Amino acid sequence: MNILSSTTNTYDAIVVGSGISGGWAAMELCKKGLKTLLLERGRNVEHVKGYHTADLAPWEFENGLNNTREDIINDPIQCQVYNPATKEFFVRDRDHPYIQEKPFNWFRGYQVGGRSLTWGRQCYRWSDLDFEANLKDGVGVDWPIRYKDLAPWYDYVESFVGISGKTENLNQLPDGKFLPPMELNCIEKHLADSIKKNEEKRILTIARVANLTKGWTGRGPCLNRNLCQRGCPYGGYFSTNSSTLPHAISTGNLTLRPFSVVTEVFYDDKNNRASGVLVVDAITNEEIEFKSKIIFLNASTINTTALLLNSKSERFPNGLGNDSGQLGHNLMDHHSSAGASGVHDGFQDKYYKGRRPCGFLIARYRNLDGQDESSFLRGYNIQGRGERQSWLSRKTTNGFGKDFKKVLTTPGPWQVWMGGWGECLPYYENRISLSNKELDKWGMPLIKIDFSFKENERLMMEDIRETSEQMLKLAGFDNISSFNYQKPGGSTIHEMGTARMGKDPETSVLNSFNQMHGVRNVFITDGSCMTSSACQNPSLTYMALTARACEYAVRHCFI
Amino acid sequence: MTRRSAILVVVCMLFAIISGSIGSILYRRKWKPINLKKYIDTLTEIAEIIIPETFTPGAKRAGVMPYIITAIELNLTPFNKRTLLLGLEDLENRCYDRYSLSFSHCSVEQKIAALRHFEAKSNFNNIFLNKIKHKLIGPSFFELVKDLTVTAYCTSKIGATQGLAYDHVPVDYVACTPLMRGQRSWATS
Numbered sequence: 001m002n003i004l005s006s007t008t009n010t011y012d013a014i015v016v017g018s019g020i021s022g023g024w025a026a027m028e029l030c031k032k033g034l035k036t037l038l039l040e041r042g043r044n045v046e047h048v049k050g051y052h053t054a055d056l057a058p059w060e061f062e063n064g065l066n067n068t069r070e071d072i073i074n075d076p077i078q079c080q081v082y083n084p085a086t087k088e089f090f091v092r093d094r095d096h097p098y099i100q101e102k103p104f105n106w107f108r109g110y111q112v113g114g115r116s117l118t119w120g121r122q123c124y125r126w127s128d129l130d131f132e133a134n135l136k137d138g139v140g141v142d143w144p145i146r147y148k149d150l151a152p153w154y155d156y157v158e159s160f161v162g163i164s165g166k167t168e169n170l171n172q173l174p175d176g177k178f179l180p181p182m183e184l185n186c187i188e189k190h191l192a193d194s195i196k197k198n199e200e201k202r203i204l205t206i207a208r209v210a211n212l213t214k215g216w217t218g219r220g221p222c223l224n225r226n227l228c229q230r231g232c233p234y235g236g237y238f239s240t241n242s243s244t245l246p247h248a249i250s251t252g253n254l255t256l257r258p259f260s261v262v263t264e265v266f267y268d269d270k271n272n273r274a275s276g277v278l279v280v281d282a283i284t285n286e287e288i289e290f291k292s293k294i295i296f297l298n299a300s301t302i303n304t305t306a307l308l309l310n311s312k313s314e315r316f317p318n319g320l321g322n323d324s325g326q327l328g329h330n331l332m333d334h335h336s337s338a339g340a341s342g343v344h345d346g347f348q349d350k351y352y353k354g355r356r357p358c359g360f361l362i363a364r365y366r367n368l369d370g371q372d373e374s375s376f377l378r379g380y381n382i383q384g385r386g387e388r389q390s391w392l393s394r395k396t397t398n399g400f401g402k403d404f405k406k407v408l409t410t411p412g413p414w415q416v417w418m419g420g421w422g423e424c425l426p427y428y429e430n431r432i433s434l435s436n437k438e439l440d441k442w443g444m445p446l447i448k449i450d451f452s453f454k455e456n457e458r459l460m461m462e463d464i465r466e467t468s469e470q471m472l473k474l475a476g477f478d479n480i481s482s483f484n485y486q487k488p489g490g491s492t493i494h495e496m497g498t499a500r501m502g503k504d505p506e507t508s509v510l511n512s513f514n515q516m517h518g519v520r521n522v523f524i525t526d527g528s529c530m531t532s533s534a535c536q537n538p539s540l541t542y543m544a545l546t547a548r549a550c551e552y553a554v555r556h557c558f559i
Numbered sequence: 560m561t562r563r564s565a566i567l568v569v570v571c572m573l574f575a576i577i578s579g580s581i582g583s584i585l586y587r588r589k590w591k592p593i594n595l596k597k598y599i600d601t602l603t604e605i606a607e608i609i610i611p612e613t614f615t616p617g618a619k620r621a622g623v624m625p626y627i628i629t630a631i632e633l634n635l636t637p638f639n640k641r642t643l644l645l646g647l648e649d650l651e652n653r654c655y656d657r658y659s660l661s662f663s664h665c666s667v668e669q670k671i672a673a674l675r676h677f678e679a680k681s682n683f684n685n686i687f688l689n690k691i692k693h694k695l696i697g698p699s700f701f702e703l704v705k706d707l708t709v710t711a712y713c714t715s716k717i718g719a720t721q722g723l724a725y726d727h728v729p730v731d732y733v734a735c736t737p738l739m740r741g742q743r744s745w746a747t748s
Contacts, residue, residue, distance in 0.1 A: 351742065
């Protein structure tokens with residue numbers, strides 16, 4: 001692999017962004033023999049070497065795992081999701097401002113690997129319930145693909161990634177090619193039994209995660225430390241850094257260029273194709289042009305679309321590929337701030353050992369093939385976790401001294417927390433656009449984000465709250481407190497849409513192979529391509545779409 | 560109690576909390592700066608009373624002070640830091656008044672009595688009123704020192720590995736184990 005030292009500026013393929021989908025694009029294209037340039041705006045993070053806090057014990061942090069007041073002031077957005085162990089994998093807000101037309105939390109990781117270093121690792125397949133939803137509900141535009149188009153690609157990516165999970169034969173949540181599942185603990189099993197007894201069509205199962213329960217393709221297994229977000233020296237979970245990047249490198253076809261901010265995609269009007277990209281070096285601000293036959297944009301939803309909006313030409317005055325006027329519109333994010341928690345006084349003689357890096361999932365049970373009549377469209381899954389209260393909860397017990405210490409250091413009662421991850425409809429008015437006044441450090445216009453959840457999502461949040469509370473009640477939990485924090489968009493870190501796939505070039509940006517309708521050598525397979533959001537964590541679907549699009553791209557565009 | 564008199568009681572309590580809070584905020588502005596270094600010994604002794612040596616090490620042996628100082632300097636809002644420092648000053652004044660001794664030189668029983676006084680002051684018996692109080696004037700002195708002590712202890716090497724239980728690399732997740740008599744809680748999750 002070449003890094004930063006290439007003598008050529010022309011490649012077979014350019015991939016913009018090295019996150020979860022960009023890493024896949026780079027690997028697939030390299031494996032197919034293409035000399036590929038992978039551009040990443042941030043610094044390099046080498047697998048193992050780059051994980052500076054991965055092996056630190058709690059007492060090795062001077063300030064514990066607390067953010068300081070300075071963190072809160074300097075990183076008002078990012079500090080909501082980082083701690084001292086993971087801070088280096090999140091941007092500094094001051095260096096990367098954006099404009100919130102309505103409140104929107106935009107969490108980003110600008111380094112090689114992107115947010116594949118810090119992601120939640122949950123992997124769930126879509127079903128036709130999701131692909132057909134827009135058509136059935138008359139919302140947005142129809143997906144140009146169905147489950148049968150993507151199923152072999154789910155197989156393909158899962159075989160490489162390694163997803164642990166349990167087969168459940170659910171129509172709305174197709175089973176994958178699983179490694180052995182992680183185990184539910186006794187309170188979770190109790191809750192699962194209660195749910196099955198009370199609601200026969202509802203299932204609580206172990207989460208399906210990209211953590212390895214056995215050694216796989218030279219990585220892992222996961223050693224149950226639950227410190228994934230720091231990077232895993234054992235390769236226990238899937239990330240660009242641990243998985244796709246090393247494979248891409250081993251082909252000898254990859255050039256990785258970090259510190260490369262792509263600000264424009266060039267359009268060659270004569271040949272009706274994109275000819276290359278403009279890179280602004282993140283450190284020197286030097287401008288460099290790179291050319292290629294194929295371009296994959298994987299800079300993450302908002303960045304990919306901002307790049308397209310900034311790539312204007314006579315042919316595309318409103319942004320590259322924007323014949324439809326849909327570019328920037330239909331932004332979605334899951335909502336995930338409603339649910340319930342409760343305490344159970346049973347199983348006092350049981351505990352667990354190890355720190356399982358995942359929780360449980362209650363698969364979607366609303367609006368399955370017209371089976372119930374909710375006040376809202378689409379649905380949600382519930383994600384949660386059961387554990388015995390630790391010192392973090394016990395410290396608020398009254399008193400101090402010997403007796404307090406005993407309470408503090410003894411496992412408390414069992415407790416379950418659960419929240420709903422809910423679908424967001426595509427609304428045209430939820431959009432990103434570019435400022436015509438303010439620029440960032442590299443000359444890119446600041447991004448304006450105008451997003452809000454609407455009535456359908458709000459009704460769903462209330463349903464999540466009510467049903468979570470009810471499930472806990474029926475399972476004998478006490479001290480149940482339900483919540484609906486109504487956090488702003490972006491808080492789930494599942495931004496999707498703004499360059500959607502569709503059958504008709506007049507109402508969509510990409511075709512059924514993630515290929516730009518108007519510019520046939522440009523492919524987009526990050527979250528921006530999504531036509532609807534479903535309620536499943538989306539990364540697995542990005543990976544499958546990417547692998548599929550790469551095969552198509554090489555077959556049809558690489559001459 | 561009739562509804563009217565119950566409402567009256569709540570309104571009076573709210574009035575008392577609000578005016579007390581405004582009073583305490585205005586009053587503290589007249590104080591000169593207080594130096595934290597003056598209270599290192601006091602804090603160490605407070606921590607040991609909150610989490611004493613028993614069959615497992617207490618706060619002192621766990622070496623909680625460096626973390627506590629760091630946390631006070633870096634994490635507390637200026638308002639909460641003043642609450643803490645004023646509380647320490649009050650505590651020392653109370654010990655001098657009652658026992659003619661600094662807190663550090665008091666007997667264990669005297670220290671416990673002193674801290675009990677501040678613990679009692681810190682909360683109402685009513686969750687609703689506590690929530691309002693917290694919103695207006697934040698955590699009390701006692702709540703602050705207790706939280707700092709507990710976090711310092713539970714994240715220290717001795718606290719996590721001897722006061723609690725710590726497994727650096729578990730390898731396996733065993734979902735259901737019997738809880739043994741005297742088994743301590745996991746330090747991390």
